[in-house]
Amino acid sequence: MHLSLNQVEHTARKAARGAGLLWGLAEDAGRAVRWLEAVDLPGASQLVSLLQKVDHSQLGPLKIIQQNGRWKAQSGKASPLIVGPSIADCANAGSLGAAGNQEIYDDRILAIENIAFPLLIAGFAGAATTQCERWIRLTWDQVKLYCCPDGLGFSGNRKELDAEFTGKLEVQLLQPDEVVMHVFWPLSHDSCSLLKADWEALESYAQLTYVKSSAASRMAGAGAGLNDND
Amino acid sequence: MEPLKSPQSAPMRSPQMVMKLERMGCFHQSRLSFMRALLRQLKQDHWQFERIRWEIDQNGVGVAVYRARGPEHDYSLVCFSHDLPPEKRSDRVIADQWDATFALFDGEPREQDIDRLASVVPLQEAGQCSQRELVLSRANRSVRLFEHVVKSLADGHQPDLDMIQQVGYLMRTTAVYGNGKFGLCGRERIADRSEFTNAFRAELLAVWLIRWFTIDIAEHLAKIRNPEKAVLMDPAIRRRLGVGNSTGLGMAPFLGTHPSLLHTWINARETALMRVRSLPAAGINETHAFEQIVQRMRISLDSWHTADPRQAKRIEGLKRDIEVLEQQLITWPGDSPFPWNQLIIWSESHLSIEGQELLVSMVIEPHGALVDDLADQMAVDESAYQGIDGSVTVEKTMQLIRLHYQWALDTDFDEHDACARFWYVSEEKLEPRLGERFEESGADKEQPLAFARDIKSFFRQLESSVANDSMARFLMSYPEHRGAARRLQLVNRLPYAEIRDNLIGSEMVPIDMLRCKLSFFGANKFDPRSDRWVRITMYQDAPFPDEFNATEPDDWIFPPL
Numbered sequence: 001m002h003l004s005l006n007q008v009e010h011t012a013r014k015a016a017r018g019a020g021l022l023w024g025l026a027e028d029a030g031r032a033v034r035w036l037e038a039v040d041l042p043g044a045s046q047l048v049s050l051l052q053k054v055d056h057s058q059l060g061p062l063k064i065i066q067q068n069g070r071w072k073a074q075s076g077k078a079s080p081l082i083v084g085p086s087i088a089d090c091a092n093a094g095s096l097g098a099a100g101n102q103e104i105y106d107d108r109i110l111a112i113e114n115i116a117f118p119l120l121i122a123g124f125a126g127a128a129t130t131q132c133e134r135w136i137r138l139t140w141d142q143v144k145l146y147c148c149p150d151g152l153g154f155s156g157n158r159k160e161l162d163a164e165f166t167g168k169l170e171v172q173l174l175q176p177d178e179v180v181m182h183v184f185w186p187l188s189h190d191s192c193s194l195l196k197a198d199w200e201a202l203e204s205y206a207q208l209t210y211v212k213s214s215a216a217s218r219m220a221g222a223g224a225g226l227n228d229n230d
Numbered sequence: 231m232e233p234l235k236s237p238q239s240a241p242m243r244s245p246q247m248v249m250k251l252e253r254m255g256c257f258h259q260s261r262l263s264f265m266r267a268l269l270r271q272l273k274q275d276h277w278q279f280e281r282i283r284w285e286i287d288q289n290g291v292g293v294a295v296y297r298a299r300g301p302e303h304d305y306s307l308v309c310f311s312h313d314l315p316p317e318k319r320s321d322r323v324i325a326d327q328w329d330a331t332f333a334l335f336d337g338e339p340r341e342q343d344i345d346r347l348a349s350v351v352p353l354q355e356a357g358q359c360s361q362r363e364l365v366l367s368r369a370n371r372s373v374r375l376f377e378h379v380v381k382s383l384a385d386g387h388q389p390d391l392d393m394i395q396q397v398g399y400l401m402r403t404t405a406v407y408g409n410g411k412f413g414l415c416g417r418e419r420i421a422d423r424s425e426f427t428n429a430f431r432a433e434l435l436a437v438w439l440i441r442w443f444t445i446d447i448a449e450h451l452a453k454i455r456n457p458e459k460a461v462l463m464d465p466a467i468r469r470r471l472g473v474g475n476s477t478g479l480g481m482a483p484f485l486g487t488h489p490s491l492l493h494t495w496i497n498a499r500e501t502a503l504m505r506v507r508s509l510p511a512a513g514i515n516e517t518h519a520f521e522q523i524v525q526r527m528r529i530s531l532d533s534w535h536t537a538d539p540r541q542a543k544r545i546e547g548l549k550r551d552i553e554v555l556e557q558q559l560i561t562w563p564g565d566s567p568f569p570w571n572q573l574i575i576w577s578e579s580h581l582s583i584e585g586q587e588l589l590v591s592m593v594i595e596p597h598g599a600l601v602d603d604l605a606d607q608m609a610v611d612e613s614a615y616q617g618i619d620g621s622v623t624v625e626k627t628m629q630l631i632r633l634h635y636q637w638a639l640d641t642d643f644d645e646h647d648a649c650a651r652f653w654y655v656s657e658e659k660l661e662p663r664l665g666e667r668f669e670e671s672g673a674d675k676e677q678p679l680a681f682a683r684d685i686k687s688f689f690r691q692l693e694s695s696v697a698n699d700s701m702a703r704f705l706m707s708y709p710e711h712r713g714a715a716r717r718l719q720l721v722n723r724l725p726y727a728e729i730r731d732n733l734i735g736s737e738m739v740p741i742d743m744l745r746c747k748l749s750f751f752g753a754n755k756f757d758p759r760s761d762r763w764v765r766i767t768m769y770q771d772a773p774f775p776d777e778f779n780a781t782e783p784d785d786w787i788f789p790p791l
Contacts, residue, residue, distance in 0.1 A: 002361065005418065006410030023678035024713025031616060064706050082709060089620030089702040098620040100703035131617040190419055191361050210657035211665070211672035 001199050004191050009034035011202045012047055018208030020057035021081060028085045032123025037192040039152045039185040042162060043123055044194050048201040049164065050117045054079055066099065072113040077165065080117055084124025087171055091125065091132040096173060110171040118169045119162050122147055125171075135174045140166040146179050153181030240507035240571045242500050246637075249496070251731040255742025256544070256584040257749035259787060260591040261598060262498055264430050265438070265752030265769060266784055267605035271425060272435075273783035275301050279439075279775030281446065282306070282338070288454045289313045290447060293348065296439045296775070297338060300425055305364070305432075306335040307439035308347050311447055314370070325404065326356070330443065334365035334436040336415065354405070355659070358413040364420065365408045365436040369401040369444070372474065376400050376448065379463070383452035386459040394470050395533050398755060398767040400444040402474030408433045421609070428609045429491060430751060434768075441473045441769050442776070465777065469786075472770030475753070478763035482743040483653060483662050486679045489720055489727035490615045495750050496726035498608050502594045502601035507571035509600075512563040519596035521559060526788035527592060528552045530754075533789070538758040544584045551585030598784075608750075615720045618712070620702025624695045627704075627718065631689050634721050634728065638682035639689060641732055650736035653677040664740060664762065678713055682732045688714035754787070 013030025017023055029047065036043025054077055056062065061075045062082045071086075072078060087110075090098040096110040115121070118140045125136040125147040136147040141160045146153035154161070247253070259266070278299045286292035294309040310331045318327045333351045335343065343362065350357035354368055371377075375389075375397040382389040408430070410416035420426045425435075445468055452460040485492050512520075531549050536542050558576060563569030570593050577586045594601055631639065643649050652665050652673045667673045678684075688711040695704055705712055721728045731738065740762040748756070753766040771789065773781040 001358075003413060004361070004410030004416035006416040007413065022710050022713070024711070024716065025709055027616075027678075027713065027716075031613070059710060063709065066706075085618075085709070085712060086620075086702065086706050089618050089705060092617045092619045093621035093700065093702055095621075098700050098702040099706050100700060127613070128617055130613065191416065207657070209655065209675050210660065211654040211663075211675050213656040213658045213663070 001194050001196055002191060003194055003199070005034050005038055008037055008044055008192060008194065008202075011199075011206050012044060014209045015047065015051065015202040015205035016056070016081060018205040019051040020055075020059075022059070025081060025085060028088070028124060028127075029081045031127050032081075032084055032120060034123075035126045035187075036119070036123040037194075038187045038190070039126070040188060040192070041119065041122070041152070041185065042198075043120065044192075044202060045198045046117050046120050046162060048198050048205075050080065050120065051205060052201075053164070054116050056081065070111045070113055076114075078112060078115040080115060080120035080124070083112055083115060084121050087121065087136070088124050088128035088132075091128045091134060091136055091173060094132065094134070094173075096171060108172075112169045112171065114165070114167055115169050116165050117163070118143075118166050119145075121169065121171075122152060126152060132173075135176055135179055137170075137172045137174055137179075139170040139172075140168065146174070146181055148176065148179070151184055151186035153179065153184050155182040240504055240568065242504050245725040245728070246730060248500060249726060249728060249730045251729060251738065251742040253583050253587065254729065254746035255739065256582075256587040257746050258588050258591040259749050259752045259754050260499060260502070260594050261602065261784065262502060262594070262605045262608065263750055263752030264428065264608075265434050265772070266787065267428065267602075268425075268431050268434050268438070269772060269783045270602070270605075272298075272300075273778065275425070277301075277778070279442075279778065281442070284446070284450075286311050286447065286450055290451050290454075293344060294443060294446065295339065295344075296442055298435060298439065298775070303336070303423060303425070304338050305435065306338050307436055307443070308333050308335050308339055308344065308351065309440070309443045310348060310352050312352065316373075326354075328352075328354070328368035328404070329371045329401065330440075330447070331368040332366070332436060332440055332443075333359065333363045334367075334432060334439075336362050336364055336420075355407075355412055360413060361415045361419065363413075364415050364432040365406060366412060366414055367403050367406040367433075367436055367440065369403045369440060369473070371401050372397055372399060379448050380451045380455065383449060383463060384455040384460050386456070386461050388461070388464050388467055391467060391470070394467060396535060397474075398470070398770050399472050399474035400448055401440070402476055402765070403437065403440065404476055405480075406433045406437060406475075428606060429495075434751065437473050437475075437768055438772070439775065441471070441772075442774055444473065445471065445774070465774075468774065469771055472767040472772070475748075475766050475768055476759075476763060477744050477748065477766065479662050479664060479740055481747055482740045482762075483677060483679055485729060485743050485747055486681065486733060488612065489717070490610045490612050490724055492729075493724035493727035494608050494610045497724075498604040499590070499594075499750075500726065502597075502604050503574070503590050505600050506593050506597050507568065507574055509570055510567055512569045516596040517563060520592065522791065523592050523595050523788055524552065524555060524559065526791055527588065528556075529789050529791070534755050536757040541756060541758050544582070547582040548584055548588060551581045551588070554580055555585070555589065615723065616716065618701060618705065618716050618719055620700055620705070622701045622719070623697065624692050624699045624701075624704055625697040627701060627715070628689065628692050630718055630722050631685060631692075634718065634725070635682070635685045635689075637730055638685050638732070641682055641686065641735075643683045643686060647736040648732060649680070649683060649734050651734045651738065653679045653733070667734075680734045681714075681717055681728065683734065684711075684714045685718065687711070688718070752787075 009030045012033035013026050016026035016029035033043035062079050063074045064071045090096045130149045138145040142157035143160045144155045280297050282297045283295035291313050296307040298305045314329045331352045379389040577589045652667045741758050741764050755767045757765040771786040
């Protein structure tokens, strides 16, 4: 299906909320999906798979803890929808140590353990680079991604790009001149194509944010009669 | 005469003053309003307009196309005219049939485009547009006026001017969608075209062309009814007709969910006011023009009708304000320095809030050369304000909350009145609505518009946190406060971004938000139909596309003397 980025962002945001995330986090999730779709990567599809496989209805187990210089979820797999915003906050602060981890400094690498759908992290990191004036490198398995304000650089094994899980994701802030890229996917600033099944899945999560209306609530809530002709 | 002080800037009005809903609900259109800025730009760039297709049958059913040709791009309003049974006619956004449906098409549609649009546009929300369509809209005929006008023209005479004044439009739009909704082209794809750089320009171009269609369809039906006798509408009477619009709660959350855009709009208007207030003297031409505007406004108030008691009272207040102002103008500007500034300061203790805001629009009016550039600065890249600076400390964050949100901290959200309402989206038509928290179900699906409550809750959590912890660290532990943290940092950079009122309180009047937004569009004659929806007229008195070349594009908002 051909859709506008705006439509995808808004529906992804509502889908994340519908799956249980609070609005503040869901807003970031919508933007991350939009950013990935704008570089023609399957952000919406990854979000759908994540929401189907990782329970987001309880925030507690998903919260990040810092241990021995690494980030990990309180329990179970870490969610990119929780980790991504924190990486963006640190990038905006100019240091991956900004979250108070004394063992990580600007030039060090931040490691995150056991994270689901790591590609989604690139959406948060990419959106952050427009503001933080630094580029962000993400590395897992055989994949290296360079998130920058104009798009996404890639090198490595394409098959591992949309991995469902990685045991270790590494994050590093870079100066633009430190980057060498083999493949570059530019931000297209346009529309995107989604599989019908993904779009319907997003919409059904989004549906969970809507309130069923009755004739009475329709009258009271919108404040008008059903028919008004003059 | 005292020597003039050296040029200096008058102060900007504070967000604490301007961003109260009571005041925002009193805003009037100004020369920065989008309809006016759009028409100025179309005129300046020598746009040409033409009706290139008219295939409407004797029942008023068919398709019409109007083309707008600019220096670099063509756009076409594709109109589908329907034969709607009267019982199906509803102003509500939840209706599913209309008298006419429209799309603004990027370029000139070919036959296959028209065929595709014919299968999509009449469905409105239920259809899926393509990236070639910029705007989707629909309209219904005015029961009070449409038939009267058709009958009069068919009988060979002009419609009754009093009735035209009373209603102001032949058709009302009940929604005008753009920016990627329902598959439409997203804003980012057209924002680099000079005609659409600023907000809502494509939507308002569509409405202006719709106005042309509303006249053509009435004249067409009159001609069908009485081919021998029917006459066209007198251009002077035609000018009195705008496009009606009914706007309900759907528009209200926009100001809350687009804070950086709200800031740029308010900031432009306040900057314009500041520039005028900073003038050391009032020029003779500007003074004369201003006095004429006051007189023309007095005439305009006489044709502003509403059955809404709150607005009716305000209009009466405005009439008194104009009298008081005219008295004041007998000795104004005199020879005192900064006379515009003095007038504004005087108004704050002598006029109603609605009168003060009308005066703001009126003092800006004669100063086009000084302020019109600001109309081009009313767009923003919203994504530039979405990040959170993780280095800001807990202590600093608390200081910022006290600076910008003391009013929210002073609100006791344990009181039912302070959180009596909740905003939600109805499943039925995806339309924003307002619920009663303690009487209705659904508050668990509340939309994120309870900014005051959320900021206060954020503050409480900060109070029990380590003062020099960073936001990055705090939000890692308390990601539930992410929305409030982002909002605070944005408002600290863009102070007019936040409405300084509790949007879930029992006293909140939703139409104040609608009125604010619609005033920036350039609407006037606000006619509230309840506390949560309002009827307006757009482009009343504006030139029509077919007379555009011969008219002054920006002298239409106040009636002639």
